[in-house]
Amino acid sequence: MAGYFSPLTKNIGIDLGTCSTRVFVEGRGIVLAEPSVLAMDERTGEPLAFGQAAEKLLATAEEHVKLHRPLHNGVIADYNVTYKMLGYLLSKCVRSVQRLRIMVGVPAGASNVEKRAVMEAMYQAGAKEAFVMETGAAAAVGAQLSVAEPAGNMVMDLGGGTTNIAILSLRGIVLSQSLHIGSLSFNQAIREYLQERYAIGADEMTIEEMKISCGAAVLPLEDKNFYFMGRSLANGLQQEASIRASELYAVMGRTLQKILLAARRILQETPPELAADIMDRGIYLTGGGARLTGAATLISQELGVPVRVADNPESAVVCGVGKVIAERNRWEALTEGADRIYKRRF
Ligand SMILES: Nc1ncnc2c1ncn2[C@@H]1O[C@H](COP(=O)(O)OP(=O)(O)OP(=O)(O)O)[C@@H](O)[C@H]1O
Numbered sequence: 001m002a003g004y005f006s007p008l009t010k011n012i013g014i015d016l017g018t019c020s021t022r023v024f025v026e027g028r029g030i031v032l033a034e035p036s037v038l039a040m041d042e043r044t045g046e047p048l049a050f051g052q053a054a055e056k057l058l059a060t061a062e063e064h065v066k067l068h069r070p071l072h073n074g075v076i077a078d079y080n081v082t083y084k085m086l087g088y089l090l091s092k093c094v095r096s097v098q099r100l101r102i103m104v105g106v107p108a109g110a111s112n113v114e115k116r117a118v119m120e121a122m123y124q125a126g127a128k129e130a131f132v133m134e135t136g137a138a139a140a141v142g143a144q145l146s147v148a149e150p151a152g153n154m155v156m157d158l159g160g161g162t163t164n165i166a167i168l169s170l171r172g173i174v175l176s177q178s179l180h181i182g183s184l185s186f187n188q189a190i191r192e193y194l195q196e197r198y199a200i201g202a203d204e205m206t207i208e209e210m211k212i213s214c215g216a217a218v219l220p221l222e223d224k225n226f227y228f229m230g231r232s233l234a235n236g237l238q239q240e241a242s243i244r245a246s247e248l249y250a251v252m253g254r255t256l257q258k259i260l261l262a263a264r265r266i267l268q269e270t271p272p273e274l275a276a277d278i279m280d281r282g283i284y285l286t287g288g289g290a291r292l293t294g295a296a297t298l299i300s301q302e303l304g305v306p307v308r309v310a311d312n313p314e315s316a317v318v319c320g321v322g323k324v325i326a327e328r329n330r331w332e333a334l335t336e337g338a339d340r341i342y343k344r345r346f
Contacts, residue, residue: 024322136166152274158289
């Protein structure tokens with residue numbers, strides 16, 4: 001407890017996302033938001049660059065430089081790279097003399113092994129104290145929902161690799177679920193459609209651009225075409241191709257239905273008095289996927305509940321973990337420290 005008020009203690013919240021990593025430093029706000037990519041020198045195992053700088057470096061770099069994306073579906077897939085990435089980015093965000101207390105969001109239902117991996121990575125990266133909390137709860141706090149009140153609040157965090165749905169009341173989680181489905185699942189569905197319907201392969205950047213500029217959760221009023229260069233699967237040559245917005249809508253619809261099914265089930269299981277509050281207050285969408293055209297309209301139509309997109313939806317989780325770690329005594333029900341997670345091992 002003594003360290004709690006120490007001027008040398010820095011409270012830090014990290015959103016270790018499948019697509020992007022964001023860091024929130026108490027008193028400074030969000031100080032870093034970059035793709036979760038680390039460039040490493042394969043000969044020495046040393047990190048060379050992080051985020052966009054890493055992506056740029058690859059274009060000019062020699063053979064021994066490799067790009068690593070260590071997060072998969074919101075959890076650590078490559079532990080060694082994750083702790084090096086955390087250490088590297090923390091060194092860019094804070095002075096090393098400070099005592100770091102770090103909170104990271106983890107998907108609902110993350111196993112103790114997965115939570116321990118996050119904690120170990122933070123300790124290895126230099127944290128003196130490490131905590132985890134559910135991503136959905138962090139999103140609700142970050143989106144400024146009134147989760148302290150004795151009323152129901154619902155958030156759907158549509159990330160890249162995961163969707164986290166949570167119902168909160170009285171600073172606690174009533175129900176929550178994490179799906180291994182996110183905005184990257186739309187990319188996968190589009191890639192498969194292009195291959196099967198048009199025998200064309202497209203790179204990830206092209207598919208991302210296609211999804212953002214023409215993708216929609218509801219049937220678009222204007223059926224515009226998206227033109228792109230792809231590689232013919234028949235002869236391997238580059239060729240111009242196009243896809244209509246209505247096709248993207250149909251392709252993405254299957255993934256959206258899985259998300260809707262989970263949200264509907266959670267609402268059905270919610271105690272009626274809290275469900276009534278949610279009908280009144282609405283569901284809040286966070287995460288980059290909340291920006292999908294028509295996402296709020298579709299969810300509202302299908303669930304019969306008002307839906308709002310949070311301001312800066314992709315920043316909600318990092319703002320939430322940052323806020324909770326800075327006021328941890330107020331949010332104890334939402335946080336798990338090493339003492340609880342490690343004890344359960346035995
Ligand atoms: N307009 C848009 N339409 C659809 N998807 C979008 C749009 N804008 C951003 N996205 C998607 O949002 C995702 C990134 O969101 P976010 O940063 O919240 O994810 P993350 O935190 O990295 O992932 P996760 O929480 O699953 O670990 C990307 O997959 C991106 O394609």
